[in-house]
Amino acid sequence: MRVTKAIKAEQLRILEKTYFDAKPALEYSNDFELLVAVVLSAQCTDERVNIVTRRIFPELNTPAAMLSIGVKKLEMLIKDCGLYKSKANNLIKTCDILVHQYKGEVPHEFEQLIELPGVGRKTANVVVSVLYGTPAIAVDTHVFRVSNRLKLGVASTPEEMELKLQKAIPKDKWSAAHHWLIYHGRRLCKARKPLCGECMLAHVCPSAGKVV
DNA sequence: CTCCCGATAT
DNA sequence: ATATCAGGAG
Numbered sequence: 001m002r003v004t005k006a007i008k009a010e011q012l013r014i015l016e017k018t019y020f021d022a023k024p025a026l027e028y029s030n031d032f033e034l035l036v037a038v039v040l041s042a043q044c045t046d047e048r049v050n051i052v053t054r055r056i057f058p059e060l061n062t063p064a065a066m067l068s069i070g071v072k073k074l075e076m077l078i079k080d081c082g083l084y085k086s087k088a089n090n091l092i093k094t095c096d097i098l099v100h101q102y103k104g105e106v107p108h109e110f111e112q113l114i115e116l117p118g119v120g121r122k123t124a125n126v127v128v129s130v131l132y133g134t135p136a137i138a139v140d141t142h143v144f145r146v147s148n149r150l151k152l153g154v155a156s157t158p159e160e161m162e163l164k165l166q167k168a169i170p171k172d173k174w175s176a177a178h179h180w181l182i183y184h185g186r187r188l189c190k191a192r193k194p195l196c197g198e199c200m201l202a203h204v205c206p207s208a209g210k211v212v
Numbered sequence: 213c214t215c216c217c218g219a220t221a222t
Numbered sequence: 223a224t225a226t227c228a229g230g231a232g
Binding site: 080 | 215216
């Protein structure tokens with residue numbers, strides 16, 4: 001199947017119709033909490049992140065509070081999320097910067113966010129999109145896999161995919177499309193065993209039934 | 213490219 | 223047993 005511009009538009013139309021109510025799965029009650037939750041979500045399910053954050057956010061809901069407990073305690077608290085030494089180290093460093101350079105606030109600009117330790121393009125895009133309404137397409141493992149399968153965008157790196165998707169998707173749909181693709185990746189277009197048999201996109205998907 | 217890493221699904 | 227999970231840094 002050759003994925004033309006018209007087919008991509010049809011893919012997006014179906015995704016929107018199916019996942020119109022898609023929203024962030026991570027739980028948070030302020031800007032700082034969302035930033036922390038997204039950092040913790042690297043190579044970890046959102047469900048597990050929520051279990052951990054429900055336990056720690058009542059105490060650690062500000063960068064000053066998190067900074068004060070130190071790396072070792074933070075490591076123990078977030079251990080269940082995996083990659084815990086890097087994440088704890090990065091979070092403490094980020095908290096230090098937020099407290100001393102941003103008055104304890106989470107910066108609003110992508111260029112500022114991406115300079116924070118442990119914050120890359122994906123995390124920065126989620127923050128500006130979810131918190132500040134800036135059009136952005138955060139390319140995580142689901143967005144990358146699903147987009148490549150649909151050939152909505154074809155890329156070998158997340159950053160390349162981000163650029164391809166920005167061209168394939170109308171700007172006013174960027175942030176929503178990010179959530180459509182994640183929901184689709186979780187529910188049907190799974191990494192291991194995609195459910196092409198019950199997929200509403202199968203007739204416009206060049207990979208339908210072909211994924212090992 | 214490798215390393216970080218525990219929990220879960222298959 | 224192995225692949226994968228809202229990645230990022232060296």
